[in-house]
Amino acid sequence: MEGTMAKRRPVSNLLGLAVLGLLIEQPMHPYEMGATLRERKLDGSFKVRTGSLYDVVEALQRVGWIAADTTEREGRRPERTVYSLTELGQLEFAQWLDELVRTPVKEYPSFLAAVSYLGALGRNRAVQALQERISVLDTEIRAIQASQDEAKRQQVPRLFVIEADYAAAMAIAERDWCVRIVDEMREGTLTWPARPEPAVSAPAPSGQAS
Missing domain, CATH: 1.10.287 (Helix Hairpins)
Known part of the structure; x- marks a missing residue:
């Protein structure tokens, strides 16, 4: 992979990387995936939203990186589909991870x-x-x-x-x-432009009128 251009992936949302990483450990349903990411404090690294998580899971299944394994039901709750990692998904996960570690990407914080x-x-x-x-x-x-x-x-x-x-x-x-x-x-060692201080008030505390 060294010296090659970054690969364009059918799923590029980093939340997909998190899903693949979880499924390496064991099959899971999306609710468990989200709960595990939050429990491990990884919601600071990945934007974990229920809707986007289900969308990513659906996209990963569509490209064959994960597959529906079983369905389970607890009490009166709706059925939940448990997903597992496919061989293709494991290969793609390793390649994706290798690329992210190997190649710095310009970010715009x-x-x-x-x-x-x-x-x-x-x-x-x-x-x-x-x-x-x-x-x-x-x-x-x-x-x-x-x-x-x-x-x-x-x-x-x-x-x-x-x-x-x-x-x-x-x-x-x-x-x-x-x-x-x-x-x-x-x-005073950091030079500053010689102009008047802006007459702009600091943000008002939350809940107070500006």
Whole structure:
């Protein structure tokens, strides 16, 4: 695969990757898939919505990557179809995963877009906005580290939760960058356009009129 162009797939929604990964473990019905992703805190990596999950499952079945295995019923609940991974699906999953790990893809995060115009906020408001982001990131980092500690307590193999390592590293790196930029603003080492501060009020707290 090295040196080749990325393959166009009939199913490219990353939620499909999550479904295939779950079905490697065991056959599941879509409700169980969604519950498992949320339980493992993977809804931060994949957009887990009931409607989109069923759409992805249907698409995966249509291209032959998964197949309906059995149906089961609990009490008066509607029947649920249990799906399993096909040999084709296992091959496609491995190729897809290999490509995602091997080849960096240009992404367009909203924060990067906002940073491009940070000067338009004015120094004071930019400092305030970044300080609030730092606070949010601190909370996020603590939550990730708590989940890592819980995984260690339960003796979950580190490889099975390695995405938490990556998420923590990215959040810490972003926080450290924000702290450094705030420090440069306060010290005056980050040059700023010589124009009046914008007369724009900060967002009102939720539930209050602007």
